Amino acid sequence: METQKTLTSFLYQFLENSSEKPALDWLNLQAEKIHSDGTPTKFFLAFSQASRYFKKLPINLSVDQKQKASELGAGFDPAHWDLLQTARTILLLQFPQEKKAWFGAINQLFETGDMHEQQALYSALPILPFSEDLLPRAIDGCRTNMTVIFDSIALNNPFPFKYFPEANWNQMVLKAVFMQRPLYRVQGLEERRNLPLANIASDFAHERWAAGRPVMAEIWRLVVPFINEKFLDDLKKAIGLEDLLQIKAAVLACTESDFVPAKKLVSNYPEIKKEIESGAVSWGKIGIEFQNRV
């Protein structure tokens, strides 16, 4: 209850700064109604009609606000949210959290949601109650072909990191690679690296190369803890492609590895080594550079 209030007022400040009074009045009224009467019909209508009052303009978080969000929701990261999904999340937080009725209503929203409604629902996962019961929903959501919806689960969202079993985590990360999504925005990517995923990444790279297609450079971050002769061969192949971004990524992966032959390889690239030390080359920067290319 207290958490809901704190989250609501935290989110509300972004709307207050950038929305018009009639929109805020509407939201307050709906929130009050949902809170007090708890019938799903009004809730559904308000959730849909929020699009008539709030725009899809970004909310801008300060560094402090980012920190605060993360504390509030254990890794909650709304930095890429827009006003509309913020308003919808506030509405979500008002629905009385009696488990059976709550799931009845939320399931209906998920099943009938349009693209932006689903985006709001999945990005709100880390601050919704009954997290463990929402796991099948989140896993199913990853099967979408709509990038906006996939991103709302996979990127800047602590939910998969915290709750996905390894197989589902690996499927999500591989799909992110396949869809060329920015891996540096996947929360817990390093903490949840595992050997099966590293092998899948390697196989994927081989498949792409066989088809004469490039592989995104961020993929090499997945193999770092497991680098052996086999993975080192992949990294050498990536370096051989003469694409500077691939070279940077492969050298960065070798730098972070404990495998001696990989460490040795780094010494062939003193310039990149220096850039890694200065922070000019990092996984985040490689990811950004790749996204700017796509």
Next chain:
Amino acid sequence: MEMYIDPHIHVVSRTTDDYEAMRKAGIVAVIEPAFWLGQPRTEVGSFKDYFSTLVGWERFRASQFGIIHYCTMGLNSKEANNVALAEQVMELLPLYVGKEGVVAIGEIGYDDQTEAEDRFYRLQLELAKDVNLPVLIHTPHRDKKKGTTRSMDVSEEHGLDPKMVIVDHNNEETVKEVLDRGYWAGFTIYPHTKMGSDRMVEIVKQYGPERIIVNSAADWGISDPLAVPKTAALMRKMGIPEEHIRMVTYRNALTAFSQSGQMDEQDWLNAKPVDQTRKLSGNSVLRGGQTPRVEGNHDTIEN
């Protein structure tokens, strides 16, 4: 580049080739009325998933080809005859009518003009009034003239303003009354069963461009997703003034359906360049880095 709106097309049934051809021909926006699927549904869940497709995947798919997709929501007249199912669909509709890009309640009206059709038509007219949305009326193939008159009579009985009602699938026999009574008159250019484009040119010559709206109603049958731009081309050739062509193939549809508050010219005039988070890649319509093909067929398929 000319801009066209096709305000009645069932794009879920069309291919990506059609989308590419439509965009190339100047279609900037489409409206997809909820309709039947060529055979009757037997479960309410099929309606739910269909409605979700109209506001979800299909809208997304259209956007990949630079076309803005809107839809209308409703229980069609054919399937209104399965009363038990129809009642469940009526319970579902309030979940969808308030969604973004839903520009009317439709297509609703009469098919065989049965009692059940009448009942669900009236219920949906009331729903349209409640949520202040325009209505798109499907007029019957058989006993058309009477069915059209009855559709308007009943709509007026429920107190709807003709300005909020688009009566679709008109022909030479129905157009005069529809226009005289103040309704928007839709014309569907659809081979064999509805209008041909030559006849359409004659109608615009005779009645002028006021409140006349041309559409394709292209679906899973033999139909043409380019019917609107093709009819415009024919009108041009036959000497119809450019301003009149613009009204019947673009402006009137926009005026009629933007009464929903859900359709705005800026949606396509100011469309963001396809942004990264929306660009399709991977297991989807367009593969990573691929751009929609606009020329004709090639002998090779891009890697």
